[in-house]
Amino acid sequence: MKLDKQSYQRLLEQKSPPSPLPLDCLKAFLFGGAICTVGETVSNFWQWRGLETTDAAAATSITMVFLGALLTCLHLYEKMAKHAGAGTIVPITGFANSIVSPAMEFKSEGLVLGVGAKLFVIAGPVLTYGISASVIYGLILVLLGGGGGA
Amino acid sequence: MNWMEYVNAFWVGGAICAICQVFIDRTKLTPARILVSLVVLGVALQALGLYQPVVDYAGAGATIPLLGFGYSLAKGVAKAVAETGLLGAFTGGVTGAAGGIAAAIVFGCLFALIARPKSRS
Amino acid sequence: MIERIGQRTLHLTSRPYLMAHAAAVGKKEGEGPLGAYFDFVTEDDRMKQKSWELAESALQKTAINLALHKAGLQRGELDVILAGDLLNQCTGSFLASVDSDTPYLGQYGACSTMAQGLALGGCLVEGGAARRLLAAASSHFCSAERQYRFPLAYGGQRAPTAQWTATAAGAAVLGARGTGRIRLTHVLFGKMVELGVKDANNMGAAMAPAAYDTLSTLLADLGAQPTDFDCIVTGDLGHVGADLLLTLLRTDGIDLSPVYSDCGSLLFGDEQDAHAGASGCGCSAAVLCGPLLRDMQAGKIRRLVFAGTGAMMSPTSVQQGQPIAGICHAVVIERSDA
Numbered sequence: 001m002k003l004d005k006q007s008y009q010r011l012l013e014q015k016s017p018p019s020p021l022p023l024d025c026l027k028a029f030l031f032g033g034a035i036c037t038v039g040e041t042v043s044n045f046w047q048w049r050g051l052e053t054t055d056a057a058a059a060t061s062i063t064m065v066f067l068g069a070l071l072t073c074l075h076l077y078e079k080m081a082k083h084a085g086a087g088t089i090v091p092i093t094g095f096a097n098s099i100v101s102p103a104m105e106f107k108s109e110g111l112v113l114g115v116g117a118k119l120f121v122i123a124g125p126v127l128t129y130g131i132s133a134s135v136i137y138g139l140i141l142v143l144l145g146g147g148g149g150a
Numbered sequence: 151m152n153w154m155e156y157v158n159a160f161w162v163g164g165a166i167c168a169i170c171q172v173f174i175d176r177t178k179l180t181p182a183r184i185l186v187s188l189v190v191l192g193v194a195l196q197a198l199g200l201y202q203p204v205v206d207y208a209g210a211g212a213t214i215p216l217l218g219f220g221y222s223l224a225k226g227v228a229k230a231v232a233e234t235g236l237l238g239a240f241t242g243g244v245t246g247a248a249g250g251i252a253a254a255i256v257f258g259c260l261f262a263l264i265a266r267p268k269s270r271s
Numbered sequence: 272m273i274e275r276i277g278q279r280t281l282h283l284t285s286r287p288y289l290m291a292h293a294a295a296v297g298k299k300e301g302e303g304p305l306g307a308y309f310d311f312v313t314e315d316d317r318m319k320q321k322s323w324e325l326a327e328s329a330l331q332k333t334a335i336n337l338a339l340h341k342a343g344l345q346r347g348e349l350d351v352i353l354a355g356d357l358l359n360q361c362t363g364s365f366l367a368s369v370d371s372d373t374p375y376l377g378q379y380g381a382c383s384t385m386a387q388g389l390a391l392g393g394c395l396v397e398g399g400a401a402r403r404l405l406a407a408a409s410s411h412f413c414s415a416e417r418q419y420r421f422p423l424a425y426g427g428q429r430a431p432t433a434q435w436t437a438t439a440a441g442a443a444v445l446g447a448r449g450t451g452r453i454r455l456t457h458v459l460f461g462k463m464v465e466l467g468v469k470d471a472n473n474m475g476a477a478m479a480p481a482a483y484d485t486l487s488t489l490l491a492d493l494g495a496q497p498t499d500f501d502c503i504v505t506g507d508l509g510h511v512g513a514d515l516l517l518t519l520l521r522t523d524g525i526d527l528s529p530v531y532s533d534c535g536s537l538l539f540g541d542e543q544d545a546h547a548g549a550s551g552c553g554c555s556a557a558v559l560c561g562p563l564l565r566d567m568q569a570g571k572i573r574r575l576v577f578a579g580t581g582a583m584m585s586p587t588s589v590q591q592g593q594p595i596a597g598i599c600h601a602v603v604i605e606r607s608d609a
Contacts, residue, residue: 008480011515016431029167033161040211057213062252084428087171099254101424122422125185142236
């Protein structure tokens with residue numbers, strides 16, 4: 001039989017099992033929701049300690065990043081993520097995981113070019129485009145005359 | 151204590167994650183691209199004034215997912231531009247998200263020094 | 272002498288001897304259904320080394336030393352070592368043989384490396400270029416993950432079609448003279464076949480067309496039916512690729528199923544969460560140099576086609592949007608009585 005790309009593509013789609021979407025989504029919902037609920041608790045804790053809203057938000061981010069990093073270091077985050085999928089990738093704990101895991105992995109290539117350089121191998125794009133988008137938004141605000149001060 | 155705030159954080163945060171799971175499973179988008187999209191989308195939604203109501207409703211359910219990272223970048227920029235104009239456009243975003251970024255870097259280095267990767271089974 | 276039969280099959284008329292073989296595997300592989308057939312199962316996938324690359328080379332070195340020991344040879348008595356793995360610049364293999372004091376030829380055929388080494392080695396022995404040589408291949412889950420995918424501690428989710436890189440190594444000694452009964456009779460070097468598969472999480476699908484090309488050419492060249500062999504094994508198509516290969520051959524009226532197995536489908540049990548099965552150079556190398564050749568020695572298999580399958584891709588080519596080509600090299604191994 002002479003194979004062409006289109007008919008092979010059809011055949012392989014038939015033979016390749018898809019991801020179990022409803023189950024994956026349910027698990028992502030439960031894990032993601034649980035992490036956010038923990039975040040809410042942490043945020044309330046900091047507000048109860050007397051931090052005002054903005055500071056409490058920053059303290060919450062730092063705490064959640066710490067928890068994500070700790071679970072990564074204890075090899076628990078990868079075990080949760082196998083089930084949780086987006087439920088552990090999307091929260092800020094996943095951002096921490098994406099920074100800690102390459103740092104651990106590439107320690108064997110040294111502290112500078114291993115840990116230092118590879119730290120951002122996964123999370124780098126998030127910072128690059130997030131910060132760029134914020135600067136563009138800021139420039140638009142300036143152009144629209146929203147700028148005070150100098 | 152207001153239990154509804156926890157319920158709202160749970161379902162909104164969970165729903166954002168579940169929607170992203172659909173994109174991971176059913177499109178060619180890799181997780182990295184989805185995360186980048188989320189952050190940029192967070193900046194855009196906040197710029198349009200659409201995300202603040204979600205944050206007010208769901209609290210951590212809106213700020214903990216990466217959309218919230220974009221939200222704090224945008225919020226920081228708006229505040230800084232109001233205070234210092236053009237300079238603020240550059241300093242505001244990172245200032246707004248500084249806690250999370252610095253924590254990730256420091257804990258990343260710290261834990262890399264104490265832990266090492268383990269084979270999986 | 273090497274005789275060309277049909278389109279591409281090479282007949283090695285003096286039938287080089289497979290003098291000895293050995294397989295060394297990781298913990299998960301040792302816990303699988305084939306665990307008892309391997310010569311060495313490590314308890315620690317790190318092999319007491321400081322990096323995963325060194326761990327892989329230690330595993331390959333273990334397999335090489337065991338095979339040499341079984342053949343009653345010292346490293347210096349080999350005329351050449353043909354070895355390969357999945358890492359950049361064949362890191363696992365050159366580190367394993369750097370102190371061997373033996374001519375070394377690095378091989379890269381992705382997961383078809385063991386078949387490539389055996390096929391090439393057979394020709395070298397048949398042509399008189401080597402009296403005794405060793406072919407080896409290895410892969411390591413942890414070194415492959417960090418090069419091709421994500422750091423080990425990263426929380427990613429694997430697709431149902433994804434395969435699990437085996438932590439395994441296999442080595443076989445080929446010689447012009449020997450006393451054993453297992454001999455190499457035919458080899459066929461495969462062509463790359465590319466049918467537009469771009470999903471690096473579905474490599475079985477990328478490799479199946481190449482296996483189809485190689486196996487149908489081999490059967491046609493030899494004028495043979497699948498049932499003329501006791502066993503036809505592919506390298507590591509996994510569940511998805513194996514199913515595709517059988518479907519493709521069936522459209523030509525060839526039923527491979529009575530004699531067919533796939534190393535990637537054999538290595539792990541269903542409960543081991545390996546999704547579509549095992550992959551990696553070490554998978555087919557260890558399954559051949561462990562269970563399959565042991566079964567040949569015991570007389571349970573008398574005529575075997577070993578068709579190693581590889582996916583021609585790199586992280587760079589995938590990121591640049593290039594499709595993944597498959598390749599499949601085949602060797603025919605026979606047990607002679609007398």
